[in-house]
Amino acid sequence: MIGPLISGSRRLSLGKRGWLRSHKWWLLRRFSQITLLGLFMLGPWAGIWIVRGNFAASDIARLVVLADPYIVVQGIFGGAIHAWPVLSGAAVITLAYLVLGGRAYCGWVCPVNIVTDTAFWLREKTGLTRDRKLDRRSRLVILAGTLFASALTGAVAWEFVNPVSLLQRALISGIGFGWSIILAVFLLDLFVSRRAWCSHLCPVGAFYGLIGRGALVRVSATRRSACTDCGACFNICPEPHVIVPALKGQGSPLILSGDCQNCGGCIDACPVDVFQISTRRPWLQTGAAE
Numbered sequence: 001m002i003g004p005l006i007s008g009s010r011r012l013s014l015g016k017r018g019w020l021r022s023h024k025w026w027l028l029r030r031f032s033q034i035t036l037l038g039l040f041m042l043g044p045w046a047g048i049w050i051v052r053g054n055f056a057a058s059d060i061a062r063l064v065v066l067a068d069p070y071i072v073v074q075g076i077f078g079g080a081i082h083a084w085p086v087l088s089g090a091a092v093i094t095l096a097y098l099v100l101g102g103r104a105y106c107g108w109v110c111p112v113n114i115v116t117d118t119a120f121w122l123r124e125k126t127g128l129t130r131d132r133k134l135d136r137r138s139r140l141v142i143l144a145g146t147l148f149a150s151a152l153t154g155a156v157a158w159e160f161v162n163p164v165s166l167l168q169r170a171l172i173s174g175i176g177f178g179w180s181i182i183l184a185v186f187l188l189d190l191f192v193s194r195r196a197w198c199s200h201l202c203p204v205g206a207f208y209g210l211i212g213r214g215a216l217v218r219v220s221a222t223r224r225s226a227c228t229d230c231g232a233c234f235n236i237c238p239e240p241h242v243i244v245p246a247l248k249g250q251g252s253p254l255i256l257s258g259d260c261q262n263c264g265g266c267i268d269a270c271p272v273d274v275f276q277i278s279t280r281r282p283w284l285q286t287g288a289a290e
């Protein structure tokens with residue numbers, strides 16, 4: 001099972017707009033996440049090396065080097081002097097997320113998101129409601145902790161426990177420590193707290209959330225006057241606090257928080273088409289409108 005077939009949050013949209021329109025963005029995200037993971041796995045599994053490396057650092061056809069800026073920053077804190085291809089690879093990724101939304105990484109790239117979405121789907125299916133309150137600022141504390149640990153140890157500290165890297169290693173080796181971490185994340189999201197990992201604890205999401213504050217691509221509550229207060233968007237959203245100012249405020253209908261993953265879940269779930277993908281255009285808008 002890799003995600004929802006019919007989840008509770010989409011029930012109203014499903015009845016009104018049909019399966020495809022209520023799952024469009026979910027389908028696109030899964031396609032993106034599985035394709036990217038598949039590209040990394042083609043080499044180790046089938047000997048087809050289009051992409052070498054992992055989500056931390058990779059090269060495409062030995063031509064383009066890409067690097068996760070969070071890894072690069074940890075390296076710098078650890079005292080590493082990065083080579084130019086690594087720095088430019090990190091700059092390319094940073095620029096991409098400055099356009100697409102930093103946490104588009106979480107919704108569209110990270111394979112662990114498939115695991116946490118599945119836990120969320122199971123919670124809805126089974127009616128599990130236990131939701132131990134976690135402070136979403138915890139991830140910023142963990143982020144600062146990883147930088148401190150990198151400075152202290154001279155290593156890229158988060159990589160020792162990073163579920164994203166461990167998942168990839170586990171898929172290559174078949175067994176290992178990685179599966180335990182992935183299982184722990186899954187059980188945490190299922191039994192302890194709603195969206196515990198991605199929305200409260202993961203420092204990778206916190207890092208990309210900081211980048212995403214200035215991003216151009218945004219979800220907009222363009223038709224907010226049509227809202228019926230059904231709550232479906234808040235139910236499905238991994239970061240529901242981001243919706244309130246755009247949907248209920250008097251200012252811009254754009255969702256401007258860096259925490260928004262641009263996942264399109266609210267677009268899928270809303271039965272009256274309040275949301276759409278849009279862009280912020282500061283060079284065309286002024287003051288409160290933006």
Ligand code: SF4
Nearest residue numbers: 237261263264265266
């Ligand atoms: S506001 Fe919409 S696009 Fe943003 S994280 Fe929530 S569901 Fe996803």
Ligand code: SF4
Nearest residue numbers: 227228230231233270
């Ligand atoms: S925007 Fe309003 S109508 Fe649409 S899902 Fe959210 S609460 Fe329901």
